Amino acid sequence: MTAVLERPAPPAPRLRRDRRRWAWGLGALALVGWALAGSGLFTGPVLNPAGTGQVGRFLGAAVRPELGAEFLGVVAGSTLVTVAYAVLGAGLAVLIGALGAVPASRTTWGRRRTGWLLTRGGLALPRGLHEAVWGLLLVNVLGLDPWVGVLAIAVPYGAITAKVFADLLDEVPRGAYRALLAAGAGRGTAALYGLLPAAAGGLLSYSFYRLECAVRSAVVLGLVGAGGLGYQLALSFTSLRWEQVWTTVYALALLCLVADVAGRAVRRRVAAPRPGPQRDPVLTGAVLAVLALTGWAVWYLALSPAALVSERTREQVAWVASAAWPPATDGDLLAAVWAASVETVRMSVLAVAFATTGAVALAGLAARPGRPAGPGRAALGVLTRVGLLLLRAVPPPVWALVLLFVLLPGVLPGALALGVYTLGVLGRLVGEAVEEADRRPGEALRAAGAPPAARWLYGSVPALAGPVLALALYRWEVVVRDTVLVGLLGAGGIGVLLSAATSSFDWPAVTTVLVAIVLLTVAVDLVGARARAALR
Amino acid sequence: MRPARAARSGGPASGSVLLPHLSRRTLLAGTGAAVAAVLAGCSGTSTAAPGSPGPLRIGAIPDQDPEVLQRQFRTVAASLAAALDLETEYRPVTDYAAAVSLFRTGDLDLVWFGGLTGVQARLQTRGAVPIAQRDIDEEFxxxxxxxxxxxxxxxxxxxxxxxxxxxxxxxxxxxxxxxxxxxxxxxxxxxxxxxxxxxxxxxxxxxxxxxxxxxxxxxxxxxxxxxxxxxxxxxxxxxxxxxxTPAYHDYHWLLGPGAVERFGDDLAGRLTGWFTGLSADDPDDAAVLELFGAGSFIPTEAANYRQIEEIGRDLGLVS
Known part of the structure; x- marks a missing residue:
């Protein structure tokens, strides 16, 4: 009773927020409807049943992957390269993030907004381009140097990390910082001793999260020729050797699994530290292990900083820069860019709608049940989680080709390919959200005799809707960047234009398309941030 | 992916407990170890001795089964190394445009290009010379x-x-x-x-x-x-x-200017001589020819690809 009385609910702001949510909800529905209308689903046939045999070949190969000793050796070696790229890429990204967080933080600029806005705007450029696009550009400057793989991860990740680090620092309670300032400390010192310690947990947690993501990105990089597992996968994929493709996919899935499990364990530890003043041995061990791994990776890839400033690199940068500037602005290209951008938005909306629906439908199965379950339920849960893992281990371009066998050409195969891949990622995240959600409302409803449907509707949905939609919105930004990947295979969207421009070495057009991609990402980013704010 | 959680975990409760864990000592020791490891890693990467020209790096556009390509070009690299007494190395590439770019940056010296990619590569790399083509490439x-x-x-x-x-x-x-x-x-x-x-x-x-x-x-x-x-x-x-389709010129070997600088001006001539000298009667040569599906290699020149260049310009593929 007191608990109820103690929680006053101010009615006025609530109503306003709800109205805002209505607007966003209706807007989202309209957007999905528009995307569906443009997909060709209602205007003609989209299925190509004759292609089921080809898909059967792809799926059949899953149970008989290539297991020859020689190939397994190649895959093992490639796995090490992928790990090295991921570790170095993420490590460098954290370093860039730590340095970049200073100019990107509101605390640094105080009331002077201009500098802050400029930095944030500047970060949008590296952030807006996909790792694979960075890889493509860097190959043109650095050739076959392993720096290509490392930088292609570190540049976009560094920009994201700088933004997140800056936000973390800005959100830390300011008491200690202000006290130090008042006592006469300099701003740098005050930040170092007043802000950093309080933010350390969040920073560490996010760094490990970046490492997890870097593993998946390191794979995609292989597709542009930077080496590692993705590279082997691309080689097997161009000649449609599905048995080999599956071996690489399994290796990849294993790697993702290890990264996910380890990263999650560390992040849980950070989120819920053990009481007592002792150092947490698991966290210390994890940090030291990553540092050791970094040293090994530098040695394994034979990374030489001199390559970055060599004369050849400077020459190539000058060559690319002079070829790519100024951007092409002819009307035909701009019209094509506009049409492709619209198609990209359409594809991304379809993909996210598909992935969100699927993730919500599977969430109950993917989440580990709170109370002990029967063997059947447990097996189903494991099966779902393994299925989701495989969905995100097969890169989108492979999904695009496989889906192209059974779907007629158009927006749909590309959108679904991204949707299937995103389902793999989102399914896991939503499952985790379900695990972490408060189970008490559901239990209370059960005790009161409510049927399962009502328990779900009134016990789970209200608590989960916000986090799930926020995750979906966040993935939307990622999917817009990912459309470039399926476009490289001609499955629609702005990637098709990029692929055409890069393969004909029309550098001014490449610049135009890249600018369009960055603008598109920024726009989606802004809309997503607004929508998430309305959900909060 | 989960900014919400990261933000939450950065709150004061977890921070104050974590503070002693990431003490300066740990941080400094860790940073020191990482820096030492990086330096150790870098010092091990000394490049080839200044006097040696290094290997002749051979590549190919990835237009066929990579395994076949691998076998094909490993064989060529080995035979070439033995015949011309130089070090060779095969570097597989996954993408047509990457093969052209890597030829331009000098990461690949001798590349088996298609007609169009050969033209693209030659236009971007001053001093590149066509070396040889197969008998079937004259009428592809x-x-x-x-x-x-x-x-x-x-x-x-x-x-x-x-x-x-x-x-x-x-x-x-x-x-x-x-x-x-x-x-x-x-x-x-x-x-x-x-x-x-x-x-x-x-x-x-x-x-x-x-x-x-x-x-x-x-x-x-x-x-x-x-x-x-x-x-x-x-x-x-x-x-x-x-x-x-009617016949046209297609695949050919293209040599980059960097290799000529490193191996001497006569390299192009020696390579053309070796390729055109491959004979189906010699069992070792026959193995190379068979992998390429050719009866023999014949000389070629830039003029053979003028039609391809014109068509490429027309279609907006050469700029």
Whole structure:
């Protein structure tokens, strides 16, 4: 009773927020409807049943992957390269993030907004381009140097990390910082001793999260020729050797699994530290292990900083820069860019709608049940989680080709390919959200005799809707960047234009398309941030 | 992906407990170890001795089964190294444009290019010289294939293809894109037309598979690949050859200027001499020729690819 009385609910702001949510909800529905209308689903046939045999070949190969000793050796070696790229890429990204967080933080600029806005705007450029696009550009400057793989991860990740680090620092309670300032400390010192310690947990947690993501990105990089597992996968994929493709996919899935499990364990530890003043041995061990791994990776890839400033690199940068500037602005290209951008938005909306629906439908199965379950339920849960893992281990371009066998050409195969891949990622995240959600409302409803449907509707949905939609919105930004990947295979969207421009070495057009991609990402980013704010 | 959690975990509760954990000592020790490791790693990467020219780096556009390519080019690299007494190395590439770029940056010295990629690479790399081509490259062909469900019987007329869903191979493939597009236009078919626009399957094998599935009703690919897949019985019976293009120049070896600088001015001559001297009577040479599906290698010159360059400019593939 007191608990109820103690929680006053101010009615006025609530109503306003709800109205805002209505607007966003209706807007989202309209957007999905528009995307569906443009997909060709209602205007003609989209299925190509004759292609089921080809898909059967792809799926059949899953149970008989290539297991020859020689190939397994190649895959093992490639796995090490992928790990090295991921570790170095993420490590460098954290370093860039730590340095970049200073100019990107509101605390640094105080009331002077201009500098802050400029930095944030500047970060949008590296952030807006996909790792694979960075890889493509860097190959043109650095050739076959392993720096290509490392930088292609570190540049976009560094920009994201700088933004997140800056936000973390800005959100830390300011008491200690202000006290130090008042006592006469300099701003740098005050930040170092007043802000950093309080933010350390969040920073560490996010760094490990970046490492997890870097593993998946390191794979995609292989597709542009930077080496590692993705590279082997691309080689097997161009000649449609599905048995080999599956071996690489399994290796990849294993790697993702290890990264996910380890990263999650560390992040849980950070989120819920053990009481007592002792150092947490698991966290210390994890940090030291990553540092050791970094040293090994530098040695394994034979990374030489001199390559970055060599004369050849400077020459190539000058060559690319002079070829790519100024951007092409002819009307035909701009019209094509506009049409492709619209198609990209359409594809991304379809993909996210598909992935969100699927993730919500599977969430109950993917989440580990709170109370002990029967063997059947447990097996189903494991099966779902393994299925989701495989969905995100097969890169989108492979999904695009496989889906192209059974779907007629158009927006749909590309959108679904991204949707299937995103389902793999989102399914896991939503499952985790379900695990972490408060189970008490559901239990209370059960005790009161409510049927399962009502328990779900009134016990789970209200608590989960916000986090799930926020995750979906966040993935939307990622999917817009990912459309470039399926476009490289001609499955629609702005990637098709990029692929055409890069393969004909029309550098001014490449610049135009890249600018369009960055603008598109920024726009989606802004809309997503607004929508998430309305959900909060 | 979970900014919410990260933000929450950065709150004061977790921070104050974590503070002693990431003490300066730990941080400094960790940083020190990392820096030491990085330095140790870097010092081990000394480049080749200044006097040695290093290996001749051989590459190829990835237009065929990578395993076959691997075998093919390992064999060439080994035979070449033995015959000309120089170090060689084969570096596989996954993408046509990457092969051209890597030739420009000097990461690849001697590359087996297609007609169009060879032109692109030569225009971007001053001092690049064509070395040799196969006897069959003088008269290379592409094959238009159709799904049997279309009911089209083999013919010379390309116009019936205009109403079909159609896919090319890789965007800058000479045999899978450029020359077929040219001959389609000669026949009065818009090469960029087709219902829903043409597709780009990415590779010759993918073209066969996509036409077999019926997703695309017709496609075009390299005649050599089509023949070898047919002979191996790997082609789905739902795909059948429809027409063959007239002959054009295609694949050739291109040598980069960097290699000439390192190995001497006579390198181009020595390479041409070695390739054209390969004889089917010698068992070792025969192995190389067979892997390339050639009777012999013959000399070639930049002028042979002028037509390809013009068509490439017309189609916006050479700029």
């Amino acid at each position: 062909h592409s094959v238009f294939v159709v799904n049997t469900a279309t009911g089209l019987a083999p013919a010379d007329d390309l116009r019936p293809l205009a109403g079909l869903r159609f896919t090319y191979g890789s965007e800058t493939s000479t045999s899978g894109r450029l020359m077929p597009a040219y001959y389609l236009r000669e026949a009065g078919v818009d090469p960029g037309g087709f219902p829903g626009g043409p597709g780009f399957s990415g590779s010759h094998d993918a073209t066969i598979a996509l036409v077999a599935s019926g997703t695309y009703q017709a496609g075009v690919l390299n005649e050599q690949v089509w023949r070898s897949r047919s002979e191996d019985g790997e082609v789905d019976p739902a795909v059948t050859a429809y027409a063959r």
